[in-house]
Amino acid sequence: MTCVAPTRASASVRPSRITALLPAHNEAGTIRGAITALRSQTRPPDAIIVVADNCTDETEQIARDEDVDVYATRGNTDKKAGALNQVLAILLAELDDDDVVLVQDADSILDRVFIDEAMERLADPSYGAVGGVFRGDDRRGFVAHLQRNEYARYARDVARLKGRCLVVTGTAALFRVATLRRISAARRNGRLPAGDGRGGVYDTTVLTEDNEISFAIMHLGYHIISPSTCTLVTETMPTWRALWDQRLRWKRGAVENCVQYGLTRVTWRYWGRQLLGMLGVLVTLLYVATIVVALASASFVIHPVWFALTGVFVIERVVTVRYRGWKHMLAAATMYELVLDGFLQLVQGKAYLDAVTRRRRRW
Numbered sequence: 001m002t003c004v005a006p007t008r009a010s011a012s013v014r015p016s017r018i019t020a021l022l023p024a025h026n027e028a029g030t031i032r033g034a035i036t037a038l039r040s041q042t043r044p045p046d047a048i049i050v051v052a053d054n055c056t057d058e059t060e061q062i063a064r065d066e067d068v069d070v071y072a073t074r075g076n077t078d079k080k081a082g083a084l085n086q087v088l089a090i091l092l093a094e095l096d097d098d099d100v101v102l103v104q105d106a107d108s109i110l111d112r113v114f115i116d117e118a119m120e121r122l123a124d125p126s127y128g129a130v131g132g133v134f135r136g137d138d139r140r141g142f143v144a145h146l147q148r149n150e151y152a153r154y155a156r157d158v159a160r161l162k163g164r165c166l167v168v169t170g171t172a173a174l175f176r177v178a179t180l181r182r183i184s185a186a187r188r189n190g191r192l193p194a195g196d197g198r199g200g201v202y203d204t205t206v207l208t209e210d211n212e213i214s215f216a217i218m219h220l221g222y223h224i225i226s227p228s229t230c231t232l233v234t235e236t237m238p239t240w241r242a243l244w245d246q247r248l249r250w251k252r253g254a255v256e257n258c259v260q261y262g263l264t265r266v267t268w269r270y271w272g273r274q275l276l277g278m279l280g281v282l283v284t285l286l287y288v289a290t291i292v293v294a295l296a297s298a299s300f301v302i303h304p305v306w307f308a309l310t311g312v313f314v315i316e317r318v319v320t321v322r323y324r325g326w327k328h329m330l331a332a333a334t335m336y337e338l339v340l341d342g343f344l345q346l347v348q349g350k351a352y353l354d355a356v357t358r359r360r361r362r363w
Helices: 031-039 059-065 079-091 114-122 142-160 177-188 209-219 240-261 268-296 304-319 326-333 338-357
Strands: 018-024 047-052 069-072 100-104 127-131 133-136 172-176 223-225 231-234
Touching: 018 031, 018 079, 031 047, 031 059, 047 059, 047 079, 059 069, 069 079, 079 100, 079 177, 079 209, 100 114, 100 177, 114 127, 114 172, 127 209, 133 142, 142 240, 142 338, 172 177, 177 209, 209 223, 209 240, 240 268, 240 338, 268 338
Parallel strands: 018 047, 018 100, 047 069, 127 223, 133 231
Antiparallel strands: 100 172, 127 172
């Protein structure tokens, strides 16, 4: 890969240069679509680099056929974070502070105005990163359908909060080069967790690099945002097993990131969410145990208050998927999504247990 930096003399008069990085491990089925969507942006990136990480399929060749730069990682054992650190070590030495890096998963497809909208937010120097709001792909199956509804509710929540978010998503996010340089320097001087010990932008020791870099950005005094207009499509998990593995990594990673940073002005909200999550797991276990005992002892009684609470819950389920159409609203009223809620509670409990017992990580 050859990266050509603009001259410093012209940096103050030229527009920011946007470089898109697509870390990819065996993404032959999706890489072409991701590149095509980048080129179709109302503000296309100036350069697209596919970061091919230990690929054994045709990812690299497809990228070359699409006439984009390809950077093949060398000896990387640290997955996405390690791959990005390798290419960023080159780019950050060449780009200007006002330039922008887009980091996008190779299985994601950006909507046409994504970069334009994100660049408008990055014009505000208080923002260290601008992320996206994702919806699920059109994969068939019940598991994928549940994820699409889940993502629809997340998008609604972010829109109501005017883009305020807890984490800048790893599916697609834009960073100013100056911010990435500050992160790297802060890791070297001990202001932030060191990660690989070499001042890499991404911490290679964590399970959720997007969550950790969000913490890093906010501890440096920046804000993060996910505007409702920065939308994209991302891959859904095809099976319960795949979804379990994905969410276990996400949830355990979030717990360990909180422990890693401790209780700070930034992390107290995240600790609060973890405590609420733990309380939710305990309440669910107690609720199920109470029903089992009541049924076993033939003392099961339904009180009117539970009907009222259930009605409120049904309304919430219906309203929060209304943009998907009346068919989805009717389906949501049946409360079938409790299957996913129960599943995620189990994952949450397992994440806490694995974190406490320091069970070996799998990713």
